[in-house]
Amino acid sequence: MLKGLGGLGGLGDMAKMMKAAQDMQTKMAEMQAEMANTVVIGEAGAGLVKARATAKGEVTGLDIDPSILVPSEKEVVEDLILAAIKDAQSKGQMRMAEEMRRMTEALGLPADMKLPF
Secondary structure, three states, X not given: OOOOHHHHOHHHHHHHHHHHHHHHHHHHHHHHHHHHHOEEEEEEOOOOEEEEEEOOOOXXXXXXOHHHOOHHHXXXXXXXXXXXXXXXXXXXXXXXXXXXXXXXXXXXXXXXXXXOO
16 A cells, blocks of 8 residues: 555655745745835936836836936936936846845755746
8 A cells, every 4th residue: 555655656756846846936926026015226327316116127216306407408317317227127137136046045956047937
């Protein structure tokens, strides 16, 4: 008579692997939700323009110093806004990569392993 999955040889290992995969998927979903609520700030022009974004890269706000809002500097202001947004998104990507590295290390996987989620 078979005793649990242990009597099925490799199926017990397969069940452990499936459980580990489900745990990893759950942790990934939790981390993704956390990153959607984590705010990063990008800056340009020595802080004259600041962009708020989630760590997932969604821009949620801008803060523009009124001293640069002059019609003759329109293109400069536009460039600063774009630079601040790119900086915020870059910081978000770095934060996401940090969290992914922590997660893979906590699971005993190589830090640079790319997860399929």
